[in-house]
Amino acid sequence: MNTKDKKLSKREKNKENNRSIIIKAGIHTFLKKGISQATVRDIIRNTDLASGTFYNYFKSKEEVLIAALDESAIEIGQELRSRRKNAKNLEEFIYSQINPFFEFARDHSELFMIMSSNLNDVKAFSVETPMMTLELESLKEDIIIGINEGILPDVDPDYFCSVIQSVSEGIAFTFVKGGMSDEDISAAVKFCTNFIVNGIKAV
Amino acid sequence: MNTKDKKLSKREKNKENNRSIIIKAGIHTFLKKGISQATVRDIIRNTDLASGTFYNYFKSKEEVLIAALDESAIEIGQELRSRRKNAKNLEEFIYSQINPFFEFARDHSELFMIMSSNLNDVKAFSVETPMMTLELESLKEDIIIGINEGILPDVDPDYFCSVIQSVSEGIAFTFVKGGMSDEDISAAVKFCTNFIVNGIKAV
């Protein structure tokens, strides 16, 4: 029994281990070669595992990507959605999006860079990612609601949506690329929020 | 003489024809599968030609892309650069970029979509494209000059650069995707310019 347990736990451990080894190698590969150029072979080459082992855990490189994004990316999506519901005015609305988005970018910079550099490919799997969330219909709907409720200024919702998305992605990208410190992030968030809020107000 | 001319032109015509057939198929393929996923075979499959024929015209899919971008894309890059040199203030500076950029997006919407959706891959060829130009060091340098000369407000040049780029791409993308009319473009340009100018002024 003892022996069996040990074996089992070892196995379990190993299983988890291999799974996360593959995910790590996947992130590394996606970052280096881009999603569409990365191959299953590339991923396992960044590993001590045999090629067959890959298929014990994932059916394709896309599944690795999804696993890599997994929780964190999904959570942030939900967070963004729920936070903006509570916004009472434009400033709050924008800030509610920008702040967590930048924190995500800072805390998961590798994932962020992958998504940001491969938006097109990421779109291909209808994965829920923060970018996706910012972009998807959901944001637009909330904007329309906000406009109707008088909380948000009456701006073309498509363009409204587009600027939030593009500015936050652009600034976050610049922020992450230039090595990010703690002061930086609040400066970046402030810059980004101010820029969008005042830009929107002026149009 | 007449006969000869006709013969020649028939051939030449066919040659030109095939060349543009391939380019068209290329654009179609790049649009559909993305640049890095598209293969030479994909391109010729969108064609009645034999595989060998491709290589009578191009050495690689990249050459097809370059041919597709060709003049128009190169010209716009130069235009953007020269126009911003003459700007006397922030409004002019931004407008000098946004207006021609949107016109390019409208007039070459397929190319624009390809470039916009494959920025990463396009970067790989050091082709001069409008995105590239907006993005490259050149823009940043001109911004720094403008700041020093007091023409532009004193904003972090990296962020300055980033917002111009991301907003114009984002709005132009939205604009193009939503079928573009003539009224739309001036509205889009106005929106975009106003947004950036006032956003920048506020930060």
Added chain:
Amino acid sequence: MNTKDKKLSKREKNKENNRSIIIKAGIHTFLKKGISQATVRDIIRNTDLASGTFYNYFKSKEEVLIAALDESAIEIGQELRSRRKNAKNLEEFIYSQINPFFEFARDHSELFMIMSSNLNDVKAFSVETPMMTLELESLKEDIIIGINEGILPDVDPDYFCSVIQSVSEGIAFTFVKGGMSDEDISAAVKFCTNFIVNGIKAV
């Protein structure tokens, strides 16, 4: 343990098996079509294996050739070189080369035929083969040394070198082609040695 060993050895055996199947098919192909005309596909066609399998073992047809020549061919080159160092006179010098060379030709007749019929191509890989050794500068240098030491007659070294090479290859080729028996080889060696020794003495 036994089981595991067996399993392993079965696999290993199969791997070794395939490797030598490919080498054999390679030899067959090189013999039939010549080295430069042989293709990887020709080699695998002489096999029940799939095309991809080839590349599990070799990177190119050249690697197959090298594997085929492998040890034996390299050893004989070294042997020829070391033996002639000990020669005390012309007879010994010639015999030291001819005898092992013919034994090699007899014992590896297929390889010998391939090399002999594709000297030009074999030269292209700087593989050490008996022909190469006989031909290379090394032989010429030793001849010059031998002449200077008075061990060998004072004959133009280029021609000296050339006759050793051409006669031994020519006779060995004839010898191998005409199905070789044990009496034959000593007769052939004797013929060859006598011929060269006396030819050289007379010029």
Added chain:
Amino acid sequence: MNTKDKKLSKREKNKENNRSIIIKAGIHTFLKKGISQATVRDIIRNTDLASGTFYNYFKSKEEVLIAALDESAIEIGQELRSRRKNAKNLEEFIYSQINPFFEFARDHSELFMIMSSNLNDVKAFSVETPMMTLELESLKEDIIIGINEGILPDVDPDYFCSVIQSVSEGIAFTFVKGGMSDEDISAAVKFCTNFIVNGIKAV
């Protein structure tokens, strides 16, 4: 009439011209890349002609080679055969072969190098070349006749044949490669003849 004649002769001229242009390019290509590696494309690339033009004159690269060897190579074959018929003893027999063979090698060094470096491929077309002639059954038959008539020593005809062939080719190759002067050729012929005659006598 005049006009027609002119046109015709011009055409004829051009025809001959293109033919020899292709042959020249062929020789150049065969020398540089070897027969089996040379392609029709290689040959026409060394030419200002269009690819289709090639097929107005030749069906394959092999036909170019045959045309290149043509007369000269065929003549020398016949000469060698006829000369050795008149030999009264070993010396004459050998000299009758060696002398014209070396002259051929000197006067057609490019062809000689091609044949000598591509013996295997040349054999593939059963073209009559000097090498072929020296090698073919014909020489062996004449040697047997010579032995029976007491003109030649009683040496194994296969080996007899082989040494004539290999030595003359080997020395001629060395001779041609080392830039050939007029003194050289008689020295080379003398060396070669002496070597073979005395070698043969001794076995």
Added chain:
DNA sequence: GATGAATGAGCTTTCATTCAT
């Protein structure tokens, strides 16, 4: 579950050859 050899589809590219002009 781990392994990695085997597989064959599919890609890029070159080539000999044809044929309308």
Added chain:
DNA sequence: CATGAATGAAAGCTCATTCAT
């Protein structure tokens, strides 16, 4: 005859995926 674009077979090679061990 000269031309050279079109053709499709065939080469080299890589890949995702399977499966016996």
